[in-house]
Amino acid sequence: MSQARLMDGTALARRIVDEAAKKAADLTERTGTAPCLATVLVGEDPASVTYVRMKQNRCRKAGITSRHVPLPADTTTEQLVGTLRDLSADPAVHGILLQHPMGPHIDERAAFEAIAPEKDVDGVTFASFATMSFGLPGFVSCTPGGIMRLLDEYGVDPAGRRAVVVGRSAILGKPAGMLLLARDATVTYCHSRTADLSAAVREADIVVAAVGRPRLIRGQDIKPGAVVIDAGYNAGNVGDVDFDSAVERASLITPVPGGVGPMTIATLLEQTVDAAARQLGV
């Protein structure tokens, strides 16, 4: 049996970032202002610190200024909302990234909603979710947005095809399904309460695994020729799909790592530059 072609997220992400860097340079030259992403971090969770630092580094390489706003771990929701409102109103800031998850004492939703939709380059607000869902202009959640770009890059038109999204988180599964629906796929949402996951996956022309359970999706359930997008990331670089068996049946599959992962930050950078261009009137 022939093996699936790999969807190279690393290469596509690099092209997107290069393109964003060009736009950022052009914008800086024309307006005297570089695109600026505010990164807001509550507390000092080591993983979160690392993620934010990585995003800042990637911004710098792309010619995007980042303004880091570290807040103490005991920051209240009210204080955080105040900070995010200030950043939303600050004309020198074009995009806002609130690193999450945050501590349980923070009302995460209240915090997200304090981000102005036109600066929501991470796609976490109600408004962004709704514009994604209704196929309207707006920023997308970065990972689902990156998934759609991968499909486009590899010539996969979702229209009329059955897509099965496994997972229903607010920033991954739910918006991924809505973006596929807006592109005319017949979309099924599966999750922990789905009675027969295998049966649902077997129907799929496009599988999006976005649930965070190592190797939950097995090759025997992949319809021959299906497109398999693995957005899971688990310890030891293991995805939500059992790659070794799925690669034997899929036509296209994302590796882990190097598939969906790199697309997330590329989408963030691209949307930050787009936000800056819009706000600077270019």
Next chain:
Amino acid sequence: MSQARLMDGTALARRIVDEAAKKAADLTERTGTAPCLATVLVGEDPASVTYVRMKQNRCRKAGITSRHVPLPADTTTEQLVGTLRDLSADPAVHGILLQHPMGPHIDERAAFEAIAPEKDVDGVTFASFATMSFGLPGFVSCTPGGIMRLLDEYGVDPAGRRAVVVGRSAILGKPAGMLLLARDATVTYCHSRTADLSAAVREADIVVAAVGRPRLIRGQDIKPGAVVIDAGYNAGNVGDVDFDSAVERASLITPVPGGVGPMTIATLLEQTVDAAARQLGV
């Protein structure tokens, strides 16, 4: 073969409206203020005029004041947005209903977004769509909300069951699917681009038809014992489901009329009273 039991929306809606009327009377007695729904109508489309008048009559009977705001047909989006913002800020108004569809010169989305979420008793804003989608407190779109009430009334727990929603409009299909997903159904969205609608419907334990095409869903595609919710309304009181054949296979089915239809306005009235109670601090 045994026939499906009918889901009596007329009776359930009457109970919901009676309950809302009791709450409205109680609220009026305790605060001296009756719940107030503002109804905004652009132009004089005869069907829209009739709908608004019907809603006003139903409000009156339930002890809800309605404040009618008729606007000329050539009202601009900007003017409409201004009116809706004023109503959103007016403490004497507890709920806002913007009759739609409106003329093509109106940016409907801009108008909806001018409605404060806490007065969005028709469930049309981005915020309401997102709270429905994320299972958070908020107002629901009235028809999908009514569908969920019908399911509850007849003891249908969507958890773990396969639900197929046919149609993906912003105020019916999309939110209906999201509400079912929030209740742990495995949800599939079908629509005009779905390649094999029959195959998808045949999988469904719960079918929600919400597309506005007369008798699109035929009995032969209903899984024996499925629950069939027909939210279609077409000329001649014909639903989206071929009732005569579907009733032979379903376990529960909504008639047209008298199924989903009456639930929509009942939900509107209930949410208006709830909005008033919250705003009046009761």
